[in-house]
Structures are given as C-alpha cells and as structure tokens.
Amino acid sequence: MSNTPDGLKYAKTHEWVKDNGDGTVTVGISDHAQELLGDLVFVELPEAGSDIAAGDEIAVVESVKAASDIYSPLSGKILGINEVLNDAPESINDSPYEEGWLFTLKITDKSELDALMDADAYTKHAQDEEH
Amino acid sequence: MLIFEQSQSGRRATAQAPGNAATLKSIPESLRRKQPAALPEVSEMQSVRHYTRLSRKNFSIDTHFYPLGSCTMKYNPRGCNTLAMLPGFVARHPYAPESHSQGFMACMYELQEILKEVTGMREVSLTPAAGAQGEFTGIAMIKAYHDTNGDHERSEIIVPDAAHGTNPATAVMCGYKVREIPTMKDGDIDIDALKSVLGPQTAGIMLTNPSTVGVFERRIREISDLVHKAGGLLYYDGANLNAILGKVRPGDMGFDAIHMNLHKTFSTPHGGGGPGAGPVGVSERLIPFLPVPMVSYDGGNYQWLTQTERPQSIGQLTAFGGNSGVLLRAYIYAKMLGREGMVRVAEYATLNANYLMKLLTDSGFQAAYPERRASHEFILTLKKEANELGVSTMDFAKRMLDYGVHAPTTYFPLLIPECLLVEPTETESLEELDNFVEVMQKIRHEAEHQPEIVTSAPHSMPVKRLDDVKAARELDLRWQPPES
Numbered sequence: 307m308s309n310t311p312d313g314l315k316y317a318k319t320h321e322w323v324k325d326n327g328d329g330t331v332t333v334g335i336s337d338h339a340q341e342l343l344g345d346l347v348f349v350e351l352p353e354a355g356s357d358i359a360a361g362d363e364i365a366v367v368e369s370v371k372a373a374s375d376i377y378s379p380l381s382g383k384i385l386g387i388n389e390v391l392n393d394a395p396e397s398i399n400d401s402p403y404e405e406g407w408l409f410t411l412k413i414t415d416k417s418e419l420d421a422l423m424d425a426d427a428y429t430k431h432a433q434d435e436e437h
Numbered sequence: 438m439l440i441f442e443q444s445q446s447g448r449r450a451t452a453q454a455p456g457n458a459a460t461l462k463s464i465p466e467s468l469r470r471k472q473p474a475a476l477p478e479v480s481e482m483q484s485v486r487h488y489t490r491l492s493r494k495n496f497s498i499d500t501h502f503y504p505l506g507s508c509t510m511k512y513n514p515r516g517c518n519t520l521a522m523l524p525g526f527v528a529r530h531p532y533a534p535e536s537h538s539q540g541f542m543a544c545m546y547e548l549q550e551i552l553k554e555v556t557g558m559r560e561v562s563l564t565p566a567a568g569a570q571g572e573f574t575g576i577a578m579i580k581a582y583h584d585t586n587g588d589h590e591r592s593e594i595i596v597p598d599a600a601h602g603t604n605p606a607t608a609v610m611c612g613y614k615v616r617e618i619p620t621m622k623d624g625d626i627d628i629d630a631l632k633s634v635l636g637p638q639t640a641g642i643m644l645t646n647p648s649t650v651g652v653f654e655r656r657i658r659e660i661s662d663l664v665h666k667a668g669g670l671l672y673y674d675g676a677n678l679n680a681i682l683g684k685v686r687p688g689d690m691g692f693d694a695i696h697m698n699l700h701k702t703f704s705t706p707h708g709g710g711g712p713g714a715g716p717v718g719v720s721e722r723l724i725p726f727l728p729v730p731m732v733s734y735d736g737g738n739y740q741w742l743t744q745t746e747r748p749q750s751i752g753q754l755t756a757f758g759g760n761s762g763v764l765l766r767a768y769i770y771a772k773m774l775g776r777e778g779m780v781r782v783a784e785y786a787t788l789n790a791n792y793l794m795k796l797l798t799d800s801g802f803q804a805a806y807p808e809r810r811a812s813h814e815f816i817l818t819l820k821k822e823a824n825e826l827g828v829s830t831m832d833f834a835k836r837m838l839d840y841g842v843h844a845p846t847t848y849f850p851l852l853i854p855e856c857l858l859v860e861p862t863e864t865e866s867l868e869e870l871d872n873f874v875e876v877m878q879k880i881r882h883e884a885e886h887q888p889e890i891v892t893s894a895p896h897s898m899p900v901k902r903l904d905d906v907k908a909a910r911e912l913d914l915r916w917q918p919p920e921s
Binding site for chain 1: 851854906
C-alpha cells in the first residue's frame with residue numbers, strides 16, 4: 307500500500323501540499339503517484355518568481371514509461387525549487403514527502419487549501435481511479 | 438569488436454573511396470571542417486561485415502510479425518518501390534521545367550485526386566514531409582482561417598486525453614493552449630466534458646478516429662456539430678486511417694483538416710525515422726490556406742500552383758514538393774489496389790484485429806473495452822497478470838522477442854493500466870495470427886509456473902534485458918576514443 311501521511315493536503319491530480327503556516331506551502335507528488343510513474347529519470351521544474359494559477363501545468367516528471375505534467379494545486383508565486391532533483395530525480399521515488407519535494411509557493415488565496423483533500427479522501431480517490 | 442576498435446591508420450577501402458578531393462575545393466574554406474571526422478579506417482571486407490552484422494540484429498517487418506499498435510507495420514509491396522525507382526522518376530531534377538515533368542506531375546495530380554476521394558476532403562496538398570509536419574500544417578491552416586476572419590480570441594485547441602503526444606505538441610507549436618478532455622469507460626469521448634470546454638475561445642479540436650484506444654468514435658457527427666456551432670474547426674489525425682480506408686471518410690464526418698501518413702498506410706517502410714509523407718486534405722473553408730506547391734490540371738497540361746496562384750497559402754514547407762519517392766510509392770500502391778482493394782485493406786485490417794481480440798479474450802486475457810468491437814487495433818490490459826503473477830506488460834513484451842514476435846505497443850495510451858496495444862494489419866496470414874495467440878498463451882503459462890523466465894527475458898536476443906532507468910539517467914550515445 308502506498309503511504310499517504312495525515313496532515314498534508316492532496317489534489318486530485320496527485321500532488322501533495324504542506325501548509326508551512328506562514329503563507330507558504332511546499333508541493334510534491336504523492337507516494338501513489340511515484341509508484342504509478344515508476345523510476346523517474348528527469349524532472350523539469352518551474353522558474354522561481356513566476357506567478358501561477360491553480361490548475362496550471364507547472365512541471366514535468368519523466369519516467370521510463372511516460373512523461374507526466376504536474377499541476378499547481380494552488381495559486382501564488384513560486385519561491386523556491388528543489389534543485390537536487392536536477393541531478394537526482396530518483397529522490398522523488400525514494401522520499402516523495404521529504405527529499406523529493408518539488409517547489410515552494412507563496413499562496414495568494416488561503417481558501418484554495420480548503421478545496422483540497424485530506425489523506426482519507428485522497429486514499430479513497432486513488433482507489434477509485436484504479437477501477 | 439566495435440568498428441572503431443578495428444580501425445588502423447591508413448587502411449582504406451580504395452574501391453569505395455570518393456573520387457577525388459576536387460569537389461572539396463568547391464566548398465568555401467570557411468565552411469570546411471577544421472578537424473577531420475573521427476571515422477574508423479577499415480578495409481572493404483571489414484565494413485561489409487560490419488553492416489551485414491548490424492542488419493542481422495534488425496527485428497523488422499521483413500523478418501518478424503510486428504503488431505506495433507498505432508504504427509501500422511504492414512508489408513510494403515516491393516513492386517511499388519521498383520516502379521517508383523524508374524529512371525524517369527529518379528533522375529528528374531526538381532528544377533526541370535514543367536514541360537519536362539509532365540509524367541511525374543500527372544502522378545502527383547492523380548494522387549491528389551485519389552486522396553481527395555478516399556478521405557472525402559475538398560482539396561489535398563501533398564507537400565508535408567512527415568506526419569508531424571502534416572499535423573502542424575493542419576493546425577496552422579486553422580489558425581490562418583481564424584486570423585483571416587479577424588477571430589483573434591480563439592486561443593484553445595481541445596485534445597482528448599488518449600491522443601498521440603504529437604497532438605498537444607502541435608497545438609502548442611502553433612501558439613495555442615491545450616484543453617484536455619477525458620475518455621469515457623466505453624472508449625468514446627466524454628461529450629459533456631466537451632460541451633463544458635467549448636466556447637468563443639475554441640479554435641478547434643484534434644481527433645483520431647478510430648481513436649488511439651482502438652474503437653470508432655460513434656458520436657463523431659454530434660461532436661462535429663457541437664464544435665462547428667462554437668465556431669471551432671475539426672482536425673483529423675490520420676494515424677489510424679488504415680482501419681477505414683474506402684469505408685468511412687473523414688470529410689463526411691465533418692472534419693475540416695486531415696493529415697495522412699502515406700509512409701504507413703500507403704506502402705513506404707517506416708519506423709526508421711523517415712523519409713515520410715504527410716499530405717493534408719481540407720474542407721471548403723480551408724482551401725485557400727493549403728501549403729504550396731500543388732499540381733493543377735487544365736485538361737491538357739499539368740502546372741505547379743505556387744504562392745502566386747495561392748496568395749493566402751500558409752507557404753512552402755520543404756525546398757520542393759515533399760518527398761517525391763514516398764509520394765510515388767503511395768500513388769502506385771493506390772493504383773495497384775484500386776477502389777475494391779482499398780476497401781479490402783480496411784476490411785482485413787479490422788477482421789484480423791477482431792479475430793485476435795476474440796481468441797485472446799476467449800483464452801482469458803482481458804480487453805480494455807470488451808463490449809466494443811475493435812477497429813484495426815485493440816487494447817489488452819494485463820492488470821490481472823501483473824497483480825496476481827507479478828509479471829508486467831513489459832515482461833510479456835520482452836518475452837515475445839524470444840518467440841520471434843516484435844512486441845506490440847506497451848503502456849500507450851497511458852490511461853489504460855498495463856496496456857498492450859495490438860495492431861496485426863491486413864497483410865498477416867491466419868497462421869501468423871494463430872501463432873501470436875499461442876505465444877501469448879505460452880508466456881502466461883510460463884508466468885504462472887516459472888515467472889523468472891518471463892521477468893528476465895529476452896534470453897535469445899543480441900542484447901538482453903536493458904537497464905532502461907540507468908540508460909535514461911546516464912546517457913551514453915556515441916563511441917569516444919579511450920582516454921590515453
């Protein structure tokens with residue numbers, strides 16, 4: 307079973323969001339998503355400083371099977387990106403919630419967080435998609 | 438030993454060497470390379486052996502059954518090639534005057550007419566040099582149409598989630614934003630989702646029919662009406678044209694632009710990176726924007742249509758009129774088939790696919806769309822085998838090589854788990870199809886009893902199971918001299 311920690315928020319498109327409590331969030335992809343994708347070989351990250359809207363295609367992760375778009379779960383400005391992934395995309399496979407984070411975001415609309423799923427709802431969503 | 442490692446300084450294949458260096462002098466100094474190319478120096482026999490050995494490693498349509506879904510790897514009659522190689526064609530200079538090119542131009546004109554008839558489009562231009570360029574041409578013409586109408590707010594192209602990756606790429610290349618719509622459980626497009634994204638911002642939709650999931654989009658007329666009502670145009674990706682040749686016509690379905698892959702449907706070997714031919718056909722409203730040159734006929738002579746006659750054309754795509762060799766083979770193939778033969782291509786392509794799907798599902802494999810009839814290809818989902826036996830689609834694919842079958846397309850379309858997309862084509866015999874079913878059954882039997890044979894396959898190929906993760910992460914594409 308894939309690991310879906312409590313305390314994070316999840317998007318239907320399989321990104322996780324961690325509320326850092328200071329108006330910023332950290333975003334990555336779920337353990338379930340990395341399992342589906344398989345071994346990652348390339349990650350294309352957004353540019354720090356760019357303004358984005360919720361639902362924008364913002365990054366690309368590429369595995370030996372496929373290239374998949376990553377959508378921003380929230381609106382805001384990109385603060386930082388995880389440069390480690392340029393050389394070590396496998397960090398996402400090894401540690402999707404810690405070393406494998408993708409980017410941090412200064413959010414513009416806190417209420418967007420409420421629209422995301424909690425761990426239980428996401429687990430159910432992922433199971434439904436399987437069938 | 439690699440050919441580079443056989444190299445000895447000064448060794449020559451004299452008989453094959455280029456005539457002399459006189460030609461070099463005609464190249465301006467500034468354009469000549471400073472360092473000689475690092476090519477191996479070998480004898481004639483060494484180079485013959487090198488290429489012969491390489492060719493024996495080929496796993497190709499000429500040696501093996503090759504059911505690679507969405508690629509239409511079918512037999513290309515040698516006769517088409519022989520005729521396209523006639524000296525009058527091969528030696529014709531592209532700058533030869535019209536009066537000296539009437540035979541060639543007649544073939545091109547007739548090919549335009551045949552393709553119009555087959556697709557139900559109003560006019561055809563042969564010039565795009567590949568499928569991707571044909572796609573680009575199609576969307577560029579749609580853009581030119583909206584621009585000419587002063588309709589500058591149309592910024593979006595709609596693409597189904599099962600589409601070929603080239604579709605969204607083409608839309609983006611032409612400056613559009615891509616709106617993706619989902620496929621329903623029965624394989625058809627979700628019409629409600631389509632309605633929700635249609636609007637004054639819609640430039641058009643890109644569709645493949647039969648779709649990439651191997652079924653015919655049944656509500657195509659309704660889709661076409663909806664898109665046209667919103668002011669958008671419809672683009673037809675000709676990837677799966679083989680399934681409907683002479684049976685159903687994209688023009689009658691309501692499409693405004695279409696590209697055809699002559700190098701898959703019309704008798705040119707492909708899969709090797711070219712050359713190709715991706716002619717485009719259009720409905721009435723896009724005629725002025727077709728790429729030039731095209732061939733016209735006044736009842737007596739054939740003439741080139743250029744930007745002068747077609748001022749609104751999106752322009753020229755290649756130096757001359759596309760890849761003439763591929764176009765000639767397509768023309769000869771079409772003439773050899775005739776109207777009746779064209780229909781039989783579609784009939785046998787779909788019959789073979791449905792025969793395979795029936796036998797395979799009867800023997801326990803799961804079809805992705807069991808309630809639908811296959812077009813020229815169908816999808817198996819090996820989810821059950823992966824979950825219960827720990828043997829993935831990739832393992833099945835690798836093991837097939839040991840049994841002398843090229844693997845079908847794997848893991849495409851992405852929305853089907855453990856996906857195997859099988860396209861037998863019309864040119865395979867009943868025996869070959871039955872053998873494929875047997876191979877699939879054998880591999881499943883192995884998966885049940887000795888799964889490690891399957892998960893470590895292939896065992897009989899010149900290269901064994903590759904570490905594709907390592908290969909992708911540590912790119913190593915060319916030979917380099919050892920550090921001395």
